[in-house]
Amino acid sequence: xxxxxxxxxxxxxxEFAHALRVYKDRDCGGIRLQASVLRxxxxxxxxxxxxxxxxxxxxxxxxxxxxxxxxxSSTPDSSPTLDTSLSSTASPEPKDHSTSSSPTKSQxxxxxxxxxxxxxxxxxxxxxxxxxxxxxxxxxAGAFTVAxxxxxxxxxxxxxREFGVSNERASLIPTLAQAGYACGLVFxxxxxxxxxxxxxxxxxxxxxxxxxxxxxxxNSFAVFCSLTLxxxxxxxxPQLMLPLVGDLAPxxxxxxxxxxxxxxxxxxxxxxxxxxxxxxxxxxWRNIYWLAFGLQYLIFALxxxxxxxxxxxxxxxxxxxxxxxxxxxxFITHPLLVQACIVGFCTSTTFTSxxxxxxxxxxxxxxxxxxxxIGLFALIGIFSMFFGPxxxxxxxxxxxxxxxxxxxxxxCMAGTCIGTYTGTFTVAGPIIQAAFLDFGIQTAVIANRSAxxxxxxxxxxxxxxxxxxxxxxxxxxxxxxxxxxxxxxGWISSGSTSVGFLAAALLLCAARGPRExxxxxxxxxxxxxxxxxxxxxGDVERGKTGGGKKDSAESSQHADGDRERERNATExxxxxxxxxxxx
Numbered sequence: 001x002x003x004x005x006x007x008x009x010x011x012x013x014x015e016f017a018h019a020l021r022v023y024k025d026r027d028c029g030g031i032r033l034q035a036s037v038l039r040x041x042x043x044x045x046x047x048x049x050x051x052x053x054x055x056x057x058x059x060x061x062x063x064x065x066x067x068x069x070x071x072x073s074s075t076p077d078s079s080p081t082l083d084t085s086l087s088s089t090a091s092p093e094p095k096d097h098s099t100s101s102s103p104t105k106s107q108x109x110x111x112x113x114x115x116x117x118x119x120x121x122x123x124x125x126x127x128x129x130x131x132x133x134x135x136x137x138x139x140x141a142g143a144f145t146v147a148x149x150x151x152x153x154x155x156x157x158x159x160x161r162e163f164g165v166s167n168e169r170a171s172l173i174p175t176l177a178q179a180g181y182a183c184g185l186v187f188x189x190x191x192x193x194x195x196x197x198x199x200x201x202x203x204x205x206x207x208x209x210x211x212x213x214x215x216x217x218x219n220s221f222a223v224f225c226s227l228t229l230x231x232x233x234x235x236x237x238p239q240l241m242l243p244l245v246g247d248l249a250p251x252x253x254x255x256x257x258x259x260x261x262x263x264x265x266x267x268x269x270x271x272x273x274x275x276x277x278x279x280x281x282x283x284x285w286r287n288i289y290w291l292a293f294g295l296q297y298l299i300f301a302l303x304x305x306x307x308x309x310x311x312x313x314x315x316x317x318x319x320x321x322x323x324x325x326x327x328x329x330x331f332i333t334h335p336l337l338v339q340a341c342i343v344g345f346c347t348s349t350t351f352t353s354x355x356x357x358x359x360x361x362x363x364x365x366x367x368x369x370x371x372x373x374i375g376l377f378a379l380i381g382i383f384s385m386f387f388g389p390x391x392x393x394x395x396x397x398x399x400x401x402x403x404x405x406x407x408x409x410x411x412c413m414a415g416t417c418i419g420t421y422t423g424t425f426t427v428a429g430p431i432i433q434a435a436f437l438d439f440g441i442q443t444a445v446i447a448n449r450s451a452x453x454x455x456x457x458x459x460x461x462x463x464x465x466x467x468x469x470x471x472x473x474x475x476x477x478x479x480x481x482x483x484x485x486x487x488x489x490g491w492i493s494s495g496s497t498s499v500g501f502l503a504a505a506l507l508l509c510a511a512r513g514p515r516e517x518x519x520x521x522x523x524x525x526x527x528x529x530x531x532x533x534x535x536x537x538g539d540v541e542r543g544k545t546g547g548g549k550k551d552s553a554e555s556s557q558h559a560d561g562d563r564e565r566e567r568n569a570t571e572x573x574x575x576x577x578x579x580x581x582x583x
Contacts, residue, residue, distance in 0.1 A: 420495025
C-alpha cells in the first residue's frame with residue numbers, strides 16, 4: 001500500500017505556469033513527483049530534509065504520511081521514492097484525444113477576462129507604482145460607470161412615451177437603479193476585501209456591459225426595469241476603486257489621490273445628465289444607451305490592459321456572512337467611523353434636498369426657467385471638481401482630516417444660508433449655494449474618507465461600505481424631507497432644515513477631537529498639523545539647536561513604535577491574524 005501524499009502548491013511568480021502531476025509508479029514501487037514546465041525555464045530544485053522542494057521562483061510544499069512499522073516507528077525502507085528532476089525539456093504525457101474536449105465559448109471568454117498581461121502581473125519584489133496615470137484611469141472608469149445610474153433622469157418622459165406607461169410609472173426606473181446600487185454596496189462591495197481586485201473589478205464591468213446590451217434592445221418595460229436593477233447592482237466598481245486608491249496611494253498623498261477619483265465620480269454624475277439631455281434632444285433616446293454600452297466596454301479594455309493585479313488583502317478568505325456581520329462590528333467599535341458616517345449622513349441630506357427642491361424653485365415664479373436652463377445649473381459643480389484635488393493636495397494632505405471636514409461644513413453652511421434666505425428674489429442665491437455646497441461637501445467627504453481608510457487597512461472595502469450606507473440613507477432622507485418641507489413651507493422651509501442638519505454635523509465635529517480615542521473628548525491636543533509633520537518639525541529644530549542626530553533618531557523610533565502599537569490596538573486580533581497570515 002502506497003503512502004498518502006498531499007501536495008500544496010503556491011506559485012510565487014505568475015510568469016511561470018506549472019502543471020503538477022503526482023501519480024503512482026508501478027516500476028519503482030513508490031511515488032514519483034513530476035512537474036512539467038509549460039512556459040519559461042525552471043532551475044533544478046534542491047531536496048531538503050523537511051520535505052520541501054524550493055527554487056528561486058516556485059515553492060512546492062510536500063507533506064508525506066509515512067507508513068509505520070509494527071513498533072510504531074517508520075523505517076528508512078518505507079520512504080517513498082521521489083524523482084525530483086524538473087526539466088524544461090520534459091516531454092508531457094501523450095493526451096487521449098478521444099476523451100479530451102475543446103474549450104467552450106464561455107470558457108474562452110472567462111480565460112480572456114482572467115488573463116493578466118505581463119506588465120500588469122504582481123511582483124512582490126517590485127510592486128507596481130501608483131502613478132498619476134493610473135489615478136486618472138480609475139477616475140475615468142468611475143465617472144462613466146457611475147453615470148449608468150443617471151442617464152435615465154432627464155429622459156423619463158421619453159421612456160414613458162416609448163413603453164406606453166405613465167410618467168409616475170416611469171419614475172420606477174431611477175428608483176430601481178438606486179435600489180440596485182444600494183444592494184451592490186451592501187452585498188458586493190465587502191467582497192473587495194477577499195477577492196483579488198483586478199479580477200473582481202473586470203468581472204463586474206464585463207457583466208454590467210453585457211447586461212447593458214439588453215437595455216439597448218428591449219421593447220418591454222418590465223424587462224427594461226429588471227435589467228436596470230441587475231445592471232445597477234454591479235455598477236459598484238467606483239466604490240471598489242476608492243478603497244484600492246486608499247491602499248495604493250502613499251499616506252501623504254492619499255487625500256489628493258482620493259480627490260481625483262472622487263472628482264471622476266462627480267464628473268460622471270454631471271456628464272450623464274448633460275449627455276443624455278443633449279443626445280436625446282436631437283436623436284433617439286436609445287443612442288445614449290448605445291453610447292453607454294460602448295463606454296463600458298472601453299472601460300473594460302482599458303482596465304484589462306493597464307490595471308495591475310494587486311493581491312487580495314485577506315488571501316486566506318473570510319466567510320461571506322462573517323464579512324457582512326463584521327461591517328456592523330467595525331461600525332460600533334470605531335468612534336472615528338461613527339463620527340464620519342453621521343457627518344456624511346448630514347451632508348448627503350443637505351445635498352439631495354437642495355438639488356431636489358431647486359427644480360421646483362426655478363420652474364415657478366419669479367424665474368420660470370426652462371428645463372434646459374435648470375439642467376445647466378449642474379455645471380456649477382465643475383468648479384469643485386477641478387479645485388477639489390488642489391485643496392486636497394495642499395490642505396487635506398498636510399493637516400488633520402477633521403480640519404478639512406470643519407472647513408467644508410462651514411462653507412456648506414455659508415452657502416446654504418445665502419441661498420435659502422435670498423433665493424426667493426434673486427437667482428444669485430441658488431448659484432452661490434450650488435457652488436459652495438459642491439465644494440464644501442466634496443472637501444468634507446474626501447477628508448472623511450482619508451481618515452477612515454486608516455482605521456483598518458485589511459478591511460477598507462467594509463469601512464467604505466459602512467460609510468456609503470450612511471451617505472445613501474442621507475440621500476433618501478434629504479429627498480423625502482426636502483420635498484415634504486417644500487410642499488408645506490416653500491423654499492425657505494426646506495433650506496432651514498438643511499441648516500439644521502449642517503449645524504448638527506458641526507456640533508458632532510466639536511464633540512470629538514482628531515486624536516481622541518474615546519467617543520467624546522479632545523484628548524491628544526488641538527494641533528491641526530499631522531503627527532508626522534510635527535515630528536519632522538521637532539527634529540529639525542533639535543538639529544538646529546545642537547540636540548544631535550541621536551535625539552532625532554530616538555524620537556523617530558519612539559514615534560514609529562507608538563504608531564505601530566496604536567495600529568495594532570485599533571485593528572483587533574481577528575484582522576491582525578489575517579494580516580500576519582497574508583505576510
